[in-house]
Amino acid sequence: MPGSPPSTGRRIAIVGGGPAGLTAAGELVKSGHDVTIFEALHQPGGVLVYGIPEFRLPKKIVDQEVGRLQQAGVKIECNVVIGRTYTIPELRARFDAVFIANGAGLPVFMGVPGENLKGVYSANEYLTRVNLMAAYEFPQSDTPVLLGKRVAVIGGGNVAMDSARTARRLGADTSTIVYRRTRQEMPARAEEVRHAGQEGIRFEMLAAPVEVLGNPQRWVTGLKCVRMQLGAPDASGRRSPTPIPDSAFTMECDVVVVAVGTRANPLLTATCPDLKLDRRGNIVVDATGMTSLPGVFAGGDIVRGAATVILAMGDGKRAAGAIDRYLASAPRQ
Ligand SMILES: Cc1cc2nc3c(=O)[nH]c(=O)nc-3n(C[C@H](O)[C@H](O)[C@H](O)COP(=O)(O)OP(=O)(O)OC[C@H]3O[C@@H](n4cnc5c(N)ncnc54)[C@H](O)[C@@H]3O)c2cc1C
Structure with a gap:
């Protein structure tokens, strides 16, 4: 695409198409990475589309943002449940880094x-x-x-x-x-x-x-x-x-x-036993947003417990920066 940043040739998987995942995807694609979002539902947006009602957040706004990301080169694979379709270790083997942003949607x-x-x-x-x-x-x-x-x-x-x-x-x-x-x-x-x-x-x-x-x-x-x-x-x-x-x-x-x-759904973490969790089942991250698995980052409600859109977006942005820095020093796969 004209005006696109030069490709870094690095591939990043994002689990979950809510505000944390979408924000990270937008930042990472701007840096020239090849970004794929895996979303369990048939539509990306997370709570912005399935939870917050139309009378508070018109879905058109979310659709436009998702469309902009896709135009910028972000790939979105819907109906893919990580923990069932693929596991985190499987994604990690295929991608240079992984960002987990699957929210805390278990009632x-x-x-x-x-x-x-x-x-x-x-x-x-x-x-x-x-x-x-x-x-x-x-x-x-x-x-x-x-x-x-x-x-x-x-x-x-x-x-x-x-x-x-x-x-x-x-x-x-x-x-x-x-x-x-x-x-x-x-x-x-x-x-x-x-x-x-x-x-x-x-x-x-x-x-x-x-x-x-x-x-x-x-x-x-x-x-x-x-x-x-x-x-x-x-x-x-x-x-x-x-x-x-x-x-x-x-x-x-x-x-x-x-x-x-709501709380964290154990579906993803149950198939990734090396991922460190806290006592509530949320993923533990260090100051950079990296989990106990090198190259696997997490943010949003899956780390904080049910919180806010702005905090999830902030986590997505910070994780993108940390992934950039991680990739700069990590050997190519
Ligand atoms: C009804 C409701 C109203 C809210 N109102 C507000 C508000 O007014 N203001 C505010 O700031 N916050 C509000 N919140 C909270 C806010 O929406 C969340 O904090 C925010 O959406 C969290 O973002 P996230 O990206 O971490 O997760 P989510 O938005 O939950 O997105 C996670 C995504 O990951 C997908 N996913 C889950 N598991 C998997 C898997 N195994 N594999 C692949 N994909 C998976 C989900 O389908 C989802 O699309 C509200 C929440 C709800 C439920």
Whole structure:
């Protein structure tokens, strides 16, 4: 391509096409490296396309950025699950360096009875069905989603706000955030909470689900909760909630969306036993972003745990610089 940097002849594999992987790819291709992104889903973008809803981030913007990278020479192979299709050691044998940016997309559940009833979704699944798979167009699209009339969303973060607002847009009469602390302790950005309130989202504060209730056909009919009170601050500095005795109450609902967090998916790391992990299963890196395997770098949520787009992009940029320096001193494969 005219104006392209001279080729270095070095090949770099990037695992995951989210903000960390895309940013690293953009920087590395500018340096003249041959860059291939391996993405598990059928479309790159990571949480930007499957998690954050269209009303907050138009997908056109992500598509344009991905298109620019492809024009610059970045190759993107979708539907490739690293840990299944290829392993990290296999990629390392084929490429001069590897950047792992596969995020932290494994949903955490509450562990209460009834969580396997029909009508309970993880926020990840709920948002993916709607954002990536266009379930709102079903049956014109391939993927359905239950159109609950009374939706309960468990959690107090940005993901919970996105889920509750999505439920409203799918036609729910009521969409209620159920959170065990108060508004002050909510991890969601104040702006997101305000927008949710403006759109009619209800807030059931100081309430913790103890059971998802269902009918004999195993469809969700409600949520049994207990009232909470706040005690002394915990390790995070937030006041820890404790149940108030004999305070159980029931909320009627037909869909429950669990948005209480995500963590690293062990699928990739299980097939790469030499990769050092922390106790939460996140990949450990040194100050340059390199993992315990020489030439294998990592960044974004897979290192930090669920964090932010800007931090993931920063990791991608830093890792690209570190890979450049690593390649300058590493022998050619
Ligand atoms: C609903 C929601 C709303 C959010 N809102 C905000 C917000 O408003 N502002 C903000 O700053 N942050 C927000 N975040 C957090 C932010 O999106 C993440 O911190 C960020 O996307 C992390 O980037 P990443 O590149 O590390 O991972 P991801 O975006 O998760 O991308 C990882 C990519 O790797 C792919 N992948 C996973 N496993 C494999 C594998 N084995 N092989 C190949 N590919 C694989 C995934 O399919 C994915 O495309 C939100 C998160 C969610 C879920």
